[in-house]
Amino acid sequence: MILRPLLTLGALLFLVGCHRTLDQGSGVTIETDILPRPVRTGPASVSLKIMDDHKKPLAGARVELEGDMSHPGMAPVFGEAKEAAPGYYRGSLRFTMAGDWVVLLHLTLADGRVLERQVPVNGVGSH
Ligand SMILES: [Cu+2]
Secondary structure: OOOOHHHHHHHHHHHHHOOOOOOOOOOEEEEEEEEOOOOEEEEEEEEEEEEEEOEEEEOOEEEEEEEOOOOOOOOEEEEEEEEEEOOEEEEEEEOOOHHHHEEEEEEEEOOEEEEEEEEEEEEEOOO
16 A cells, blocks of 8 residues: 555645645645744634645635634634635634644535545644
């Protein structure tokens, strides 16, 4: 199986890179960019580029954003990313507390496929 090392490498790049690329085998690649960098409490802009397995932009997706922290008693935050150009989506989330977050991307593609991806956002700073 050649897929496994590729996925591992992908996960590694994903952790260290600012421009994050995820491909978990569905054939859909999502690049996520969260600004400002470093992320601080308050509003953050979340940009996504969604591509098929030929790196062609996937237009017409519905993208819901959810931000979670791991500790109990913490309410998630929600947002929606709107399509700014075919395959490019932009939205915002408000990080309400400093610390480690995970941004969940809930995607419904134009063809009806439903995907979920996780983007760790560690070390959100306080103002
Ligand atoms: Cu918290």
